[in-house]
Amino acid sequence: MIRTVDLGPFRLSLLPSAPYCVHGASPTDTVGIALERQRGVHAIASDRRVDFDTLPYTLAVTPAGMAVYSESDVGGEYLLLSLPTDARDKAAVTSTRCITTGSKPVVAAARQARRAMLAGSDATGLALVIEQLALLAQPAPTAAQRRALQIAPQILDLIEDHLALPSLTLAFLASQSQLRPLDFLRAFVARFGITPHQYVLERRIQRARRLLQHTRLPIAQIAADCGFAQQSHLGMHFRRAFGLTPDRYRQFWR
Structure with a gap:
């Protein structure tokens, strides 16, 4: 739509x-x-x-x-x-x-x-x-952003494959990139404009959004499948991102 x-x-x-x-x-x-x-x-x-x-x-x-x-x-x-x-x-x-x-x-x-x-x-x-x-059109990427591009695709694949797991910490992601946590954090923000934690959260609520649209799974199960500790945790972040509760979004979509 x-x-x-x-x-x-x-x-x-x-x-x-x-x-x-x-x-x-x-x-x-x-x-x-x-x-x-x-x-x-x-x-x-x-x-x-x-x-x-x-x-x-x-x-x-x-x-x-x-x-x-x-x-x-x-x-x-x-x-x-x-x-x-x-x-x-x-x-x-x-x-x-x-x-x-x-x-x-x-x-x-x-x-x-x-x-x-x-x-x-x-x-x-x-x-x-x-x-x-x-007003936000800007010049071409900086040198720091170009360096960050080298690690981005592999890290995004890794995040997507492990969204349901609690192990997607800064330390874990940095180790997979063979960078120190602070260096990885700087490179990630230079490329995406948000922190790794914010990106993981975005991908989790986006996956929950698809499941709400295309399945009849209980919201509590969707929350667990997307890496949220509790249904209320999903609800809080979902509403903050989309302006609707998961239940209301599902009703609206249908």
Whole structure:
């Protein structure tokens, strides 16, 4: 289910984690933020299709008229903001596609926008988030962010495979990266804009969200399967992220 909000000249869309295929050029400049990892095939401003692996919280600024082909068998939750013409200078949109990683303001604004759209928040609050997102286009990744890219895919796979286990601590993840805990923490935040603990929590509530949508499992079992010690622990973090309790979200989805 795609959720779209039009506020003045801005259009904000929350695209679900689902298979997709898009081909064409947007008539407006766009800012896209990956809320989940995405893998597939794409071609940007060319006919040459290549495999891509977009990691969470990657921001892409695409100028109007640039041809984009993108296809994924799985997809991933994605926030897409269409910018009005007069926002080009403010957003620092160029004639080429700009990719940015590790921006804490981007992560915070994107997660706030998702929560507002899912919970049906008032337009005033969402308008403020949209304005923030429109100003967040930044230069290419720093050297520290590029170094962090080297460890990111393997660590994300490890986290995804062990979400139900309590062993996903900073010390454990750092040991798997052959880094000291403090060095791993700095590299992770440089790449994703959030701490490893915040990322693990995000993936756990996202997995709980899918189970609420697609199964009839009791919420207590979902909490346990997703690595939460108690159902109330899941409920607290779920509501904080999405603006709804797990039970209310399940009812709303159906």
